[in-house]
Amino acid sequence: xxxxxxxxxxxxYRYREHSANTENLLPEVSNPVPEVxxxxxxxxxxxxxxxxxxxxxxxxxxxxxxxxxxxxHPAPEPYHPPEVYQPVSExxxxxxxxxxxxxxxxxxxxxxxxxxxxxxxxxxxxELPVLDNEMYHAVKxxxxxxxxxxxxxxxxxxxxxxxxxxxxPEEEWRRTPVVLKATAGLRLLPEDKANALLxxxxxxxxxxxxxxxxxxxxxxxxxxxxxxxxxxxxxxTGHLYSNTRRTVGILDLGGGSTQxxxxxxxxxxxQSAPPSYIARFNLFNHTYQLxxxxxxxxxxxxARLATLGALGADGLDWKIFTSSxxxxxxxxxxxxxxxxxxxSGIPDGYAGYKLCYYEVMKVIKGIVHxxxxxxxxxxxxxxxxxxxxxxxSGLIDGSRGGAVEVRDFKKRAKEVCNKMTKYRAISPxxxxxxxxxxxxxKEGFGFxxxxxxxxxxxxxxxxxxWALGATFDYFRNLNIH
Ligand SMILES: O=c1ccn([C@@H]2O[C@H](COP(=O)(O)OP(=O)(O)O)[C@@H](O)[C@H]2O)c(=O)[nH]1
Numbered sequence: 159x160x161x162x163x164x165x166x167x168x169x170x171y172r173y174r175e176h177s178a179n180t181e182n183l184l185p186e187v188s189n190p191v192p193e194v195x196x197x198x199x200x201x202x203x204x205x206x207x208x209x210x211x212x213x214x215x216x217x218x219x220x221x222x223x224x225x226x227x228x229x230x231h232p233a234p235e236p237y238h239p240p241e242v243y244q245p246v247s248e249x250x251x252x253x254x255x256x257x258x259x260x261x262x263x264x265x266x267x268x269x270x271x272x273x274x275x276x277x278x279x280x281x282x283x284x285e286l287p288v289l290d291n292e293m294y295h296a297v298k299x300x301x302x303x304x305x306x307x308x309x310x311x312x313x314x315x316x317x318x319x320x321x322x323x324x325x326x327p328e329e330e331w332r333r334t335p336v337v338l339k340a341t342a343g344l345r346l347l348p349e350d351k352a353n354a355l356l357x358x359x360x361x362x363x364x365x366x367x368x369x370x371x372x373x374x375x376x377x378x379x380x381x382x383x384x385x386x387x388x389x390x391x392x393x394x395t396g397h398l399y400s401n402t403r404r405t406v407g408i409l410d411l412g413g414g415s416t417q418x419x420x421x422x423x424x425x426x427x428x429q430s431a432p433p434s435y436i437a438r439f440n441l442f443n444h445t446y447q448l449x450x451x452x453x454x455x456x457x458x459x460x461a462r463l464a465t466l467g468a469l470g471a472d473g474l475d476w477k478i479f480t481s482s483x484x485x486x487x488x489x490x491x492x493x494x495x496x497x498x499x500x501x502s503g504i505p506d507g508y509a510g511y512k513l514c515y516y517e518v519m520k521v522i523k524g525i526v527h528x529x530x531x532x533x534x535x536x537x538x539x540x541x542x543x544x545x546x547x548x549x550x551s552g553l554i555d556g557s558r559g560g561a562v563e564v565r566d567f568k569k570r571a572k573e574v575c576n577k578m579t580k581y582r583a584i585s586p587x588x589x590x591x592x593x594x595x596x597x598x599x600k601e602g603f604g605f606x607x608x609x610x611x612x613x614x615x616x617x618x619x620x621x622x623x624w625a626l627g628a629t630f631d632y633f634r635n636l637n638i639h
Contacts, residue, residue: 200333200369258290260326261632262336262368263625264315266359268343268414268495269459272296273318274625275325292620293325300413301359302343305351305496312358319366326368336368337632339378339624342414342457346495352377371632378628380452381437384410384417385638386627388448389441391539393626394617398441407536409603409611410624411543411595413459413494418529418603419450420536427531435527439638449529456521456602458543459494461594462587464521468499480504483514483590485578490586503586511575514593519601521594526602532609540611541622547591548613550584559614565607568596 258279265272275293297314304311315338326334338359344352356375363370378386388408392398397405407420422428427449428436435451455464463469466479477500478489484503492501503509549556551570571592574581581588599605614622630636 200335258330260330260334261629262322262326262334263629263632264318264336264338264359265623265625266301266338266340266344267412268300268302268341268346268457269412270296270298270300271314271318272621272623272625273321274621274623274629275322276626276629277325289620289626292626293321294621295321299493300343300495301340301355302347302352302495303493304355305347308354308358311355312362315359315362319362319368322366322368328367331367332369334368335371335374335632336363336366337371337374337628338363339376339628341378341383342412342454342460343495344377345380345454346414346460378624380415380417380454381434381450382628382631382638383415383624384408384419384450384452385437385439385448385636386624386631387417387622388419388421388450389627389630389636390620390624391541391617391622393630394620394622395539406612407538408622409538409540409544409599411540411598412457413543414457415452415454415460416456416458416598417450417452419448420529420531420538421446422449422529422531423536424531427529430530432527435529437638439636441636449531451527453526456526456598458547458591458594461518461521461598462492462590463494463499465518465590465594466499466501468501474499476500478502480507481514481517481590482507482509483517483575483587483593485509485582485586488582488586509575509578509589511572511589511593514575514589515597518590518594518597522597522602526598528602528604532604538609538611539617539622540613541615543591544595544611545613545615547588547595551581551588551592554613556615559612559616561610561612563607564596564599564605564609564611567592567599568607571596 258277260278261276263274263276265274273293273295277290277292279288279290295318297318301311301314304314319336322336323331340352340356344355347355356377360370360375363374387410388405389398391408392405395406405421408417410417428447431449435449436447437450438445438447440446455461455469460469463479465483466481468474468477468479471477471479474497479499479501480503481501482504484501486503486505486507486509489500489502491498493499545554545559548554548562548567551574553562553566553570554560571589574592575589578589585591599609600607616622620626631638
């Protein structure tokens with residue numbers, strides 16, 4: 159929680175290694191295009207194909223395929239080991255003849271920097287390549303907090319790279335790409351400050367032993383952020399394996415921005431959307447046309463400040479920003495994106511759900527577009543702060559996640575706001591956050607009370623984040639347009 163920023167020393171707050179289970183199997187590579195290798199540029203096994211037109215009736219699964227129902231189905235053609243693979247030395251190979259490769263993706267978010275180290279295995283010749291596991295690690299605060307001290311920001315990256323060096327075997331370092339993509343935190347900074355941070359990261363990458371591709375450090379645009387999270391979740395849930403139109407939508411609530419992405423079923427959704435909200439990308443012989451939008455300034459932490467009237471305000475040294483969403487006696491300095499604000503409840507005023515709802519409406523009304531189809535029956539996966547707040551408020555169990563209806567958020571928001579003292583210890587912002595989430599879902603996107611949201615932090619043991627999709631995009635250009 160950022161309001162305790164002054165106690166933050168950048169530190170590792172999560173460390174885990176987990177193996178993706180067999181549902182993360184990547185099906186076989188089809189027709190690998192031999193790559194012309196360029197000096198200094200390592201070559202990789204192709205990210206195997208995750209999209210095959212599914213035959214109408216599935217023939218029995220041959221032994222060569224892991225028998226994972228729904229996720230893997232036999233490819234229509236016999237398997238030919240791709241020719242582009244580099245021989246992998248025995249030392250780096252768990253079993254003889256196995257080929258493995260790694261990808262390192264940094265997520266420089268507004269509230270934290272995370273490293274994802276993905277390990278893919280290509281077993282030869284009868285086994286399929288699998289996404290074997292993800293090493294995930296995070297530090298707080300995010301890079302933007304170092305806007306006036308980029309060197310220190312660079313040190314957080316250096317720290318995380320140490321984990322990469324421990325995770326990736328030394329003989330793989332040289333051909334393991336390291337990429338960083340920044341999201342809302344850097345988008346919200348003045349260009350010169352953001353560029354100084356990016357340059358610092360580039361220098362840190364350059365001094366590392368990993369492969370630093372061209373353009374490996376950048377600010378990602380909101381459209382790509384939405385699409386790549388959609389790719390991750392649909393891959394991990396097995397929806398990219400068959401040629402059905404069945405996919406799941408995603409709702410991502412970050413600190414600075416929020417994304418909604420889904421595959422529209424109805425033409426009207428596409429026709430009635432602002433043209434920039436429709437994006438296309440190619441995934442293995444198929445062009446997907448998605449509804450996607452990222453609302454900059456509508457992430458949870460940016461929305462708090464907007465609700466308080468503090469975002470972009472002047473007189474920050476002396477102004478105190480108040481809200482009826484906060485406990486009356488609450489008073490604290492809060493920091494977001496390296497700027498500190500004085501915030502308080504209304505000591506002799508009213509607090510509670512109704513007033514709070516009215517306040518947060520300002521941040522949403524007329525800003526968030528309601529897609530035509532969202533009232534329909536698509537399944538949406540909601541993660542990031544949707545998940546965190548649902549856990550904090552007791553809506554779901556943190557280790558298992560679960561499905562909730564939009565009306566559950568509303569019910570819990572009312573309870574939290576009308577019993578603020580009870581929830582004060584969990585977070586003084588819980589009422590504001592829960593009310594904002596309710597308002598965003600209902601008044602913003604236009605979800606019905608009965609819409610079911612699948613809340614997840616991980617799917618099949620892999621973080622639900624755009625980072626895996628971005629790694630696919632790196633290895634195999636998805637050609638987002
Ligand atoms: O692999 C990840 C990446 C992010 N998050 C969560 O997603 C939110 C990230 O918001 P971020 O700081 O990235 O905001 P943005 O910059 O996207 O607005 C926080 O709840 C993180 O804990 C996560 O759970 N796993």
